[in-house]
Amino acid sequence: MPLRVSKKKEAIKHAMLWFVLLLAFFPLLLMFVVSFKNNDQFMNNPWWFDAVSDWQWENWAKAWGIVSNYIANSVVVAVAAVTLCLVMAVPTAYVMARYKFPGKGVLYYALVGSMFLPGTAATLVTMFMLIRSLGLVNNLLALILVGSVGGQIVSVFILRQFIEDIPKELFESARIDGAGHFGQIRNIVLPMSGSVLGTLAIMQFLGSWNSLMLPLLVLRDDELWTIPVGLMALDGEYVKQWGDMMAGFSIAALPLVILFFFTMRFFVKGLTAGAVKG
Amino acid sequence: MAEIFFDNICKTFPGGVEAVKDFTLTIHDKEFMVFVGPSGCGKSTTLRMVAGLEEITDGTIRIGDKIVNDVPPKDRDIAMVFQNYALYPHMTVYQNMAFALKLRKYPKQERDKRVHDAAKILGIEELLERRPKALSGGQRQRVAVGRAIVRHPAAFLFDEPLSNLDAKLRVEMRAELKRLHATLETTTIYVTHDQEEAMTLGNRIVVMKDGVIQQCGAPLEVYNSPTNRFVAGFVGTPPMNFFAGSLTGDDGDLWFDEGSFRIRLEKQQADHLGSWTGRDMICGVRPEAMGLVGDGRFAGRDNTITVRVNVIEPFGESMDIYVATPKHPHIVARTEARSDIEPDQNLKLHLDMSRIHIFEPGDMGANLSRKGEPAVV
Numbered sequence: 001m002p003l004r005v006s007k008k009k010e011a012i013k014h015a016m017l018w019f020v021l022l023l024a025f026f027p028l029l030l031m032f033v034v035s036f037k038n039n040d041q042f043m044n045n046p047w048w049f050d051a052v053s054d055w056q057w058e059n060w061a062k063a064w065g066i067v068s069n070y071i072a073n074s075v076v077v078a079v080a081a082v083t084l085c086l087v088m089a090v091p092t093a094y095v096m097a098r099y100k101f102p103g104k105g106v107l108y109y110a111l112v113g114s115m116f117l118p119g120t121a122a123t124l125v126t127m128f129m130l131i132r133s134l135g136l137v138n139n140l141l142a143l144i145l146v147g148s149v150g151g152q153i154v155s156v157f158i159l160r161q162f163i164e165d166i167p168k169e170l171f172e173s174a175r176i177d178g179a180g181h182f183g184q185i186r187n188i189v190l191p192m193s194g195s196v197l198g199t200l201a202i203m204q205f206l207g208s209w210n211s212l213m214l215p216l217l218v219l220r221d222d223e224l225w226t227i228p229v230g231l232m233a234l235d236g237e238y239v240k241q242w243g244d245m246m247a248g249f250s251i252a253a254l255p256l257v258i259l260f261f262f263t264m265r266f267f268v269k270g271l272t273a274g275a276v277k278g
Numbered sequence: 279m280a281e282i283f284f285d286n287i288c289k290t291f292p293g294g295v296e297a298v299k300d301f302t303l304t305i306h307d308k309e310f311m312v313f314v315g316p317s318g319c320g321k322s323t324t325l326r327m328v329a330g331l332e333e334i335t336d337g338t339i340r341i342g343d344k345i346v347n348d349v350p351p352k353d354r355d356i357a358m359v360f361q362n363y364a365l366y367p368h369m370t371v372y373q374n375m376a377f378a379l380k381l382r383k384y385p386k387q388e389r390d391k392r393v394h395d396a397a398k399i400l401g402i403e404e405l406l407e408r409r410p411k412a413l414s415g416g417q418r419q420r421v422a423v424g425r426a427i428v429r430h431p432a433a434f435l436f437d438e439p440l441s442n443l444d445a446k447l448r449v450e451m452r453a454e455l456k457r458l459h460a461t462l463e464t465t466t467i468y469v470t471h472d473q474e475e476a477m478t479l480g481n482r483i484v485v486m487k488d489g490v491i492q493q494c495g496a497p498l499e500v501y502n503s504p505t506n507r508f509v510a511g512f513v514g515t516p517p518m519n520f521f522a523g524s525l526t527g528d529d530g531d532l533w534f535d536e537g538s539f540r541i542r543l544e545k546q547q548a549d550h551l552g553s554w555t556g557r558d559m560i561c562g563v564r565p566e567a568m569g570l571v572g573d574g575r576f577a578g579r580d581n582t583i584t585v586r587v588n589v590i591e592p593f594g595e596s597m598d599i600y601v602a603t604p605k606h607p608h609i610v611a612r613t614e615a616r617s618d619i620e621p622d623q624n625l626k627l628h629l630d631m632s633r634i635h636i637f638e639p640g641d642m643g644a645n646l647s648r649k650g651e652p653a654v655v
Binding site: 172176177188192 | 358362364366367
């Protein structure tokens with residue numbers, strides 16, 4: 001009898017998981033389905049694919065023509081922001097984790113405390129004014145700088161915990177072997193924190209890729225638009241071309257799906273890093 | 279190769295904890311020096327000050343002709359082996375061993391030669407392409423030692439390197455380290471809390487407590503002639519037995535009176551300790567200085583104590599007998615093995631009076647029986 005109860009429980013558990021999974025994937029599936037339809041097909045049958053012969057491949061070709069430039073802009077901004085962010089965060093976290101200096105506690109908690117400040121809502125106006133005074137309006141550099149600084153605190157916070165967990169004897173041994181600070185970062189911190197760095201990079205990349213408000217405010221010329229701004233423009237003024245829009249959204253999602261597919265193992269490992277003693 | 283000099287070294291940690299106090303010592307070229315003492319005695323801190331991993335609060339450390347107080351660790355020409363091996367987990371054994379040479383920009387050929395020479399000495403040639411996680415504890419230890427010896431440093435520093443190994447492997451590695459020192463003849467400082475390790479490895483040992491050198495000398499000198507009660511109790515397994523009592527004079531002889539027994543001190547000791555007659559004292563007797571039969575070194579008059587047997591631990595040829603006097607319930611004697619001794623029986627033990635130590639009262643009481651001056655530090 002207890003076995004049957006346990007099986008029933010298992011079944012309920014699995015059913016719930018499938019339900020959640022379905023909720024998460026259903027909009028994506030719909031997006032994909034609609035990307036092959038014209039407006040008439042969409043009105044008649046919005047829920048599932050039509051016959052393959054009726055698929056509107058030109059939606060994808062048209063969307064690619066529009067969004068490819070936005071994707072390139074987004075890749076430039078995201079890669080540059082993530083790189084800059086981690087290049088600054090790793091040495092900062094190393095110093096925070098390894099060295100004692102006057103005011104370290106105050107500095108660290110001030111940094112961490114700033115994570116609790118409201119983000120875009122509170123800072124958008126001042127940030128725009130700052131960008132304007134720097135002469136960076138309508139310039140991708142503004143997004144790169146803001147993106148790299150924005151992810152900084154979380155990265156320092158997570159990396160510091162991780163570096164603190166690396167046995168101090170490894171650093172001491174490296175010091176005796178002849179490694180300076182950058183030598184220790186290059187030879188110990190970077191090789192040992194691959195999964196955490198990978199996770200942080202993916203998280204920052206996602207943040208930058210999905211950022212809408214700031215690019216919308218800062219970028220004026222449409223050849224500079226990033227993908228979220230570009231996708232908004234796909235939404236026609238008088239008639240919505242649902243198929244074109246959804247093809248554009250699908251193309252915009254693809255780089256992230258590919259990125260996540262290849263880095264999933266790192267990502268999961270990184271999320272649990274430091275959870276148990278290794 | 280180098281001598282290492284400590285001149286009045288002090289280390290005070292933030293918060294005022296004094297870890298090392300007035301540490302003055304000379305470690306000779308090619309010497310194997312062991313720092314031994316209980317946890318928190320300052321031995322590791324002293325070693326770390328030599329390595330440059332800990333700042334020196336006061337005093338100077340010299341390696342060879344160079345005062346190294348402000349010299350960074352990499353420029354001190356030392357190599358250190360840590361308790362947890364500190365092998366870089368993402369590097370192979372070869373890369374671990376060659377790492378310091380690579381940072382110092384040795385040519386690839388020279389690196390190769392040194393790593394293979396060291397691997398050959400340590401018998402780890404077949405492990406060079408493995409990563410540390412694929413090695414056993416003993417193999418990791420060998421790699422850690424290998425990483426130190428490829429550098430050909432002026433001195434080796436070992437910080438409790440065998441503590442993480444099981445008992446059997448520890449004994450094996452101990453012999454290996456001794457052989458290695460005989461081969462390389464590099465000045466070595468070795469830190470351990472295990473007095474047996476200290477006794478077997480060191481040319482000389484330094485016994486420390488609370489940041490202060492209690493005694494420095496050859497292992498047998500420290501064992502046979504401890505400066506105070508702490509050293510006497512710390513060095514030796516099982517530890518020395520201590521009886522509280524007093525010195526009394528009777529019939530022109532000097533006696534140690536415990537209350538339940540009294541023993542007559544040898545004339546030489548009596549002459550030495552005569553001025554302490556009438557004072558409370560502690561008598562120290564090593565377990566092996568007690569015998570079951572009153573002949574040979576146990577022969578003599580008034581050198582017996584009557585005890586009650588608690589527990590017997592036979593080891594084959596010898597045995598430890600845990601006994602009690604009415605005043606001292608935890609006494610241990612190491613004697614030849616015999617099968618006619620039972621728990622709860624009364625037993626007469628004969629003492630080797632030439633190996634009796636009389637200490638001043640207190641945990642750190644000085645050994646008044648020591649002949650000559652304290653060991654030169």
